[in-house]
Every structure is written in structure tokens, then in C-alpha cells.
Amino acid sequence: MKETKKILLDSRPEGTPDSSNFKFETESVPEIKDGELLLKTEYVSVDPYLRGRMSDAKSYIPPFEVNKPITSVMIAEVLESNHDKFSKGDHVTGMMAWKELQVSDGKGFRKVDPEKAPLSAYLGILGMTGLTAYLGLTEIGKPKEGETMVVSGAAGAVGSTVGQIGKILGLRVVGIAGTDEKVEMIKNEFGFDEGINYNTTENMTEAIKKACPDGVDVYFDNVGGEISDAVLFNINKFSRTVVCGAISVYNETSLPKSVSVQPFLIKNSSLMQGFVISDFEDKHPEGVQQLATWLQEGKLKYTETIREGFDHIPQAFLDLFEGKNKGKMVVKV
Amino acid sequence: MKETKKILLDSRPEGTPDSSNFKFETESVPEIKDGELLLKTEYVSVDPYLRGRMSDAKSYIPPFEVNKPITSVMIAEVLESNHDKFSKGDHVTGMMAWKELQVSDGKGFRKVDPEKAPLSAYLGILGMTGLTAYLGLTEIGKPKEGETMVVSGAAGAVGSTVGQIGKILGLRVVGIAGTDEKVEMIKNEFGFDEGINYNTTENMTEAIKKACPDGVDVYFDNVGGEISDAVLFNINKFSRTVVCGAISVYNETSLPKSVSVQPFLIKNSSLMQGFVISDFEDKHPEGVQQLATWLQEGKLKYTETIREGFDHIPQAFLDLFEGKNKGKMVVKV
Missing domain, CATH: 3.40.50.720 (NAD(P)-binding Rossmann-like Domain)
Incomplete structure (x- = not known):
């Protein structure tokens, strides 16, 4: 049976979060069932809004739970699929857990095309x-x-x-x-x-x-x-x-x-x-279309700060609050 | 030649205004020319927003000038008219100076009907x-x-x-x-x-x-x-x-x-x-219509605090900041 590392919320921060708010654990990865996918994390988006979810306060999305994995928008490769819509080798994006490997029902995910733009762009300028x-x-x-x-x-x-x-x-x-x-x-x-x-x-x-x-x-x-x-x-x-x-x-x-x-x-x-x-989900397709057009026309540039390694996800997030990123902060796993 | 009392801005208030910011003077009233009206003040509206105009700060309407009359929305009777639209005996409303008598070109004024609602209502619920x-x-x-x-x-x-x-x-x-x-x-x-x-x-x-x-x-x-x-x-x-x-x-x-x-x-x-x-002048007619309908249907009540006497206009205004009014504060002259 495969194993995966995962990153959990260890405690809720008071003021500025630090590395003690996170903890790493290992779990075994179950076999996929009907309608499920096995996903291998490729890129993880870290964003300031996640700070809000670390607190136990009413907001536009529910807070993270202590001792549960942090989630954010990620890009993953499909390693195995029992799902109609996605095949082995596809790259998908959606809200996933901070794990190296995970099983998912694919709900809310969409395919992204690495030929059209680099994968990380789908977490930034096209995300x-x-x-x-x-x-x-x-x-x-x-x-x-x-x-x-x-x-x-x-x-x-x-x-x-x-x-x-x-x-x-x-x-x-x-x-x-x-x-x-x-x-x-x-x-x-x-x-x-x-x-x-x-x-x-x-x-x-x-x-x-x-x-x-x-x-x-x-x-x-x-x-x-x-x-x-x-x-x-x-x-x-x-x-x-x-x-x-x-x-x-x-x-x-x-x-x-x-x-x-x-x-x-x-x-x-x-x-x-x-x-x-x-709040504007119905306008997302129109927005992605317009952004992709401008990108292809060379009218839109973007900067990324890409950190490498699963273990560096929490630090990449913490560095946002010290302005250490230029443009979109992404972790390549 | 007729004379009239008038109320001028004597000084700009620092903090809460008081009676020393106003002064009373007398002036003579000129004869009306072509297109002009002689107006006799009947009701004066005093409103919190006038405080803003007493300061020398950028706002949505220009500030009052020191040594010039204060203006607000008023109701007046037409005593003499050389104006096409208004006749002797009409009651009109519009932005006028704090004077007992004044000559005006009638710009921006409209007639109000004392049969439909008490005159003071046109400064409040229908104003x-x-x-x-x-x-x-x-x-x-x-x-x-x-x-x-x-x-x-x-x-x-x-x-x-x-x-x-x-x-x-x-x-x-x-x-x-x-x-x-x-x-x-x-x-x-x-x-x-x-x-x-x-x-x-x-x-x-x-x-x-x-x-x-x-x-x-x-x-x-x-x-x-x-x-x-x-x-x-x-x-x-x-x-x-x-x-x-x-x-x-x-x-x-x-x-x-x-x-x-x-x-x-x-x-x-x-x-x-x-x-x-x-900002919504184009919607005023629709608004007055709707309010008048509700008023006639008995669905809308209003309260007025009516003070009497031209000399009491400044105090009526000052009393707004101590909450001494119930509903619309109006001075009957």
C-alpha cells in the first residue's frame, strides 16, 4: 500500500501564523473505488486568504479544522482513474488537500491543458x-x-x-x-x-x-x-x-x-x-477565455515565485505575509 | 422700498456650530424685473447636511460663503410675478436664501398645492x-x-x-x-x-x-x-x-x-x-408620486417639529444636533 505525506492544521494562529501552526503526518493511500481518481500533486497554490480559514471565525468559506489537512487550489496528475470524465495522464485543477497523493471523486475539478499554457499558470493568471x-x-x-x-x-x-x-x-x-x-x-x-x-x-x-x-x-x-x-x-x-x-x-x-x-x-x-x-462562478468561463486571449496576444504578463518541494508549502505560505513573493506564489511538488 | 431681514454665515464652526456662527442683517428689497418673482417666505427646512456646507471643505455641494446668506429648501408665496410660470398667490418650493422677502428668477422652483397636502409636507415627506x-x-x-x-x-x-x-x-x-x-x-x-x-x-x-x-x-x-x-x-x-x-x-x-x-x-x-x-433627480417625479399615493392611502405617517418665527431658524438648526426634533424640523415664518 502506498503512503503519502500530508500537512494538517496543528493549531489556530493568534496574529501572524508561523510554522508551529502546521504539522506533517503520513497516511496510507486507499485503493480507488468506482467514480474515483488517484491524484499526484504537481503544483500547490498558497494564498493570503487561507489565513482567514485558519481562524475559527465566520467568513465566506468555512474555517479549516484542527488536525485536518489544509486545502487549497492545486494541480495534480491523474495516476489512476475509475471516473468517466478523467483519464490516466490528465492534469486536473480544483480544491484539494495538502497531500502528495490523494483519492478524490473529482467533484468540481476541471482538466487543464499543458500545451496551451504552463501548468502553474492555471493556478495564477488563468486561475x-x-x-x-x-x-x-x-x-x-x-x-x-x-x-x-x-x-x-x-x-x-x-x-x-x-x-x-x-x-x-x-x-x-x-x-x-x-x-x-x-x-x-x-x-x-x-x-x-x-x-x-x-x-x-x-x-x-x-x-x-x-x-x-x-x-x-x-x-x-x-x-x-x-x-x-x-x-x-x-x-x-x-x-x-x-x-x-x-x-x-x-x-x-x-x-x-x-x-x-x-x-x-x-x-x-x-x-x-x-x-x-x-460569488461570480457563472462568469468564470468568460473570464478564463478573455484572460487566455490576452495572454496569447502577449498583452498580459505574469510573474510567479515557484518554490520546490512538498515540505516547503507552509513556509511559502508564511512568506506571503512578509512580501517575499513576486507575483503568484506556487509550490512545485 | 420694502426691507427684509436675512441670516448670514458669520463664521465657520469648529466642531459643533452655535449661534455665533450666524448673524442677522437687514437689506432693502429691489423691484422685480422681467422674469422675476417677489417671494414671501412661509416655511424653511433646516437639515443636518447644512453643517457640511458651513465648512470650507470639498463636498457634493459647494460650501456657504462667509457674510453671504445661508440657503436651504423653502416654501414661499408669490407676492408679485413677472414670470411666465408662476402667478401671484402661488406657493413655490426650491432652494432659497434665509430672508423674509426675496426676489428670484424662479430657476429650479416648482409649484406646490396646499389642497393636496399641508405646505410643510412639501419640505418633508413629499420633499x-x-x-x-x-x-x-x-x-x-x-x-x-x-x-x-x-x-x-x-x-x-x-x-x-x-x-x-x-x-x-x-x-x-x-x-x-x-x-x-x-x-x-x-x-x-x-x-x-x-x-x-x-x-x-x-x-x-x-x-x-x-x-x-x-x-x-x-x-x-x-x-x-x-x-x-x-x-x-x-x-x-x-x-x-x-x-x-x-x-x-x-x-x-x-x-x-x-x-x-x-x-x-x-x-x-x-x-x-x-x-x-x-444624484437621482431623474427619479424625483416617480418618487413624489409614490410617496403621495402612500400618504393618501394612509400607509405613510409623518411627524414634524414646527418652530415659529424667522428669528428662530438658527436655533432650530442647532437643535438638530441635540436630537430635539421629532421627525422633520421646519420653521414657519
Whole structure:
């Protein structure tokens, strides 16, 4: 009988998670039954939103359970199949457990084609990352040509994609990131019009004002906290804020406080809306199609940070909170 | 030549305004020219949003100028007319200066019919108040039958109307107000299902939870601040917050801070949007029609606090910030 390593939630983090919140175990892999697949993990997506599932709090997806495997979106090869839809040798993507080998009923999985794009792209630009950028921007941000957009977390996987889509759609795009290197990258590699390094900028409100002489029409918010406060002072009448992530406050143990948004929303007849990709499942096929087209046309670039080795999955996740990734963080197993 | 008293902005308030921010002067009234009207003030609307215009800050309408008359929506009788559309004896409503007598070109004014409703109603339930309640709720709150709505500032002019419209549309309606008397009023007179007195309730989050066992789908926010923070903890997936007023923070001199809304919006795929009645001018006729119908059918009640005398206009306005009004505050001149 085959054995597999697996990674479980050992304890719920208080504040910033660390390696003690995870534990490795080994289990034996059962034989597949009718309608089942045996899957061998190839790529694992690690994402900031997983932090939310490590806490025992009500959210848009249920929390992980202590002593149960962590799950995330992964790519796996089909080693054995008793399933109508998938054959030995197929590559599939879907929500799977952090195991090297696993048996699954294939529910919610879809095949991915390694000829069309590298497998890891299906976890990023053609997966949740790309769809979050595209659907968040178009469904909530509703940008109009000639408008100005600010993107926080701009060097991240979602942020850098949002900025490029903004340029394709004819916006002025200003990105906020945490190092000069990242600021150069979003301008030179991803075509942002301006970049602001929040770690070296004293007055963010003024810096945003200078970078956005016509004000901010769309704010794609990946971070929350003080950076988002500074954007508020620059929003235009009828502006839209896509609230996609709040990585700056995910690890706070006390309730985070910010500038009251309400007076700004009234003054500007402005909208803020939380965006979760799973609310827009009916639009995923259209989104993947559009992203793939832009990718093939060379209009969309993406960056990945690929770590290697099953044992390095937890550290890859932890490194997200220190900004050690450029673009999508993926672990190759 | 006739003379008239007028009320000017004497100084911009720091924090809570007081009577020293206003001054009374007298001026002579010119003869009317072609296309002009001589108007005699009958009713003056005083509203919290005027506080915003007393400050020299960018907002959805320009600030008042120091040493110039305050303006608000008023009802006046036409004493003389050289205007095609209006005749002597007509009653008109529109944005006018705080003067007993004034000459106007009638731009933006419309006639009101004292046979259909008392004149003061056109400043309230059939004016900006009623339209704010109706259009804010329907255009942003988008309520669905059976949902739960929380209204803050529930005993105020807008709040009490929002609650009643919520009941007409089949919602469970919970109001938040500042005295037991007001809580009784919204339940007994305006048909709210539940009321919470925020001044005597220790844990607002728990009180809202108890009053809204199915969570909050629509929040009609007139106050901002801590009350709105408490509502956040109870919002449902896909909830909508109509940000209509923030009276609790209008007079703060430092930048008000609140619980960060962003994580709550993400968790719940929730929307917050600032509402300003002037953005929806094309919907005003439809709104007045609907409100008048409900009023005639006896489905909509309204409360007014009517002060008497031109000299008492500033004090009536100041009393809004101490909650001395029940329903729409109007000054009869």
C-alpha cells in the first residue's frame, strides 16, 4: 500500500501564523473505488486568504479544522482513474488537500491543458488570481476608458494583473507597493503609469494626489489599513472601491481601526464592495477565455515565485505575509 | 422700498456650530424685473447636511460663503410675478436664501398645492426627506420582501420614513434611536418591529443581534460612528448599506476613526454606498408620486417639529444636533 505525506492544521494562529501552526503526518493511500481518481500533486497554490480559514471565525468559506489537512487550489496528475470524465495522464485543477497523493471523486475539478499554457499558470493568471483581477475589476470597479485607478498590493499576483487589465481597458494606473524594486517592476514590466513605495513615502495622501492629478475613480484594494485610508482622501465623485483583500490587517489580534469611510462615501456618492471570486462562478468561463486571449496576444504578463518541494508549502505560505513573493506564489511538488 | 431681514454665515464652526456662527442683517428689497418673482417666505427646512456646507471643505455641494446668506429648501408665496410660470398667490418650493422677502428668477422652483397636502409636507415627506428615504432605500438598499433592515437615526425625519417604507415593502424593520420615548414612537406610531435605545444599551452589537435573529440585509445609516460599527458585526452575505448621513461625526474636529469596514465587506461580499438625493433627480417625479399615493392611502405617517418665527431658524438648526426634533424640523415664518 502506498503512503503519502500530508500537512494538517496543528493549531489556530493568534496574529501572524508561523510554522508551529502546521504539522506533517503520513497516511496510507486507499485503493480507488468506482467514480474515483488517484491524484499526484504537481503544483500547490498558497494564498493570503487561507489565513482567514485558519481562524475559527465566520467568513465566506468555512474555517479549516484542527488536525485536518489544509486545502487549497492545486494541480495534480491523474495516476489512476475509475471516473468517466478523467483519464490516466490528465492534469486536473480544483480544491484539494495538502497531500502528495490523494483519492478524490473529482467533484468540481476541471482538466487543464499543458500545451496551451504552463501548468502553474492555471493556478495564477488563468486561475483564481487572474479571475479575481478580471472579475473584481469589471464587475465591481466598472472602469471607463480615461479614468484613473489605484491598485494596492500592486506587485502581488492579483495586483499586477489588475494593473495590466486596467491598461488594456484604457485607464491611468497607479500602483502601491512596498519596495523600490517592486515599484520599478510594476512600471517597467507591467506597464503601470506610476508607482508609490509606501515604505519610503512620508505622506501617502499627498503622494497619491500627485500621482492621480484627476483623482481616483477606481480603487482596487488588496491591503486595507493606512494605505486605504490615504486613498480615501483622493476618491472622486461616483468612485468605486473593489475591496478584494485586507492583508495589512489579517494578522491583527485586536479589531483594526481606520479612518471612518462613511463621510467620504457620502461626500462622493461613492461605492465600496467586498469581492469574493466564488460569488461570480457563472462568469468564470468568460473570464478564463478573455484572460487566455490576452495572454496569447502577449498583452498580459505574469510573474510567479515557484518554490520546490512538498515540505516547503507552509513556509511559502508564511512568506506571503512578509512580501517575499513576486507575483503568484506556487509550490512545485 | 420694502426691507427684509436675512441670516448670514458669520463664521465657520469648529466642531459643533452655535449661534455665533450666524448673524442677522437687514437689506432693502429691489423691484422685480422681467422674469422675476417677489417671494414671501412661509416655511424653511433646516437639515443636518447644512453643517457640511458651513465648512470650507470639498463636498457634493459647494460650501456657504462667509457674510453671504445661508440657503436651504423653502416654501414661499408669490407676492408679485413677472414670470411666465408662476402667478401671484402661488406657493413655490426650491432652494432659497434665509430672508423674509426675496426676489428670484424662479430657476429650479416648482409649484406646490396646499389642497393636496399641508405646505410643510412639501419640505418633508413629499420633499427631500421623503425622496431621500424612498430613493436611498430602493436604489441602493434594493430590499427584497422578507429581509431584515436596520435604520439608525430611526426617529428622525428620514429614518422614520425609511422604516415605514420598509414595512410597506415587507421587511423586518429594526430602528435605533436615542431615547425610550423615541423607541416607543417608532414602534407604536411608525410600525417598526423593534427599537433599540443606544443611550441605555451597553452592548449594541449583541442588542442588534438579538433584534435581528436572521442578520442584517439592509442597513440604512443616518449616523455613522460607533452605532454603525455595531451593525457591521451583524451584516449578512450580500448585505447593502445605504450611507445617507453621518450626524455622529459631522461635528468632530479630528478625523473620526471607526472599526475597519474592509474585512467585513470582504467576508460578506457586502456593499456600502454613499447616497445623495441630488444624484437621482431623474427619479424625483416617480418618487413624489409614490410617496403621495402612500400618504393618501394612509400607509405613510409623518411627524414634524414646527418652530415659529424667522428669528428662530438658527436655533432650530442647532437643535438638530441635540436630537430635539421629532421627525422633520421646519420653521414657519
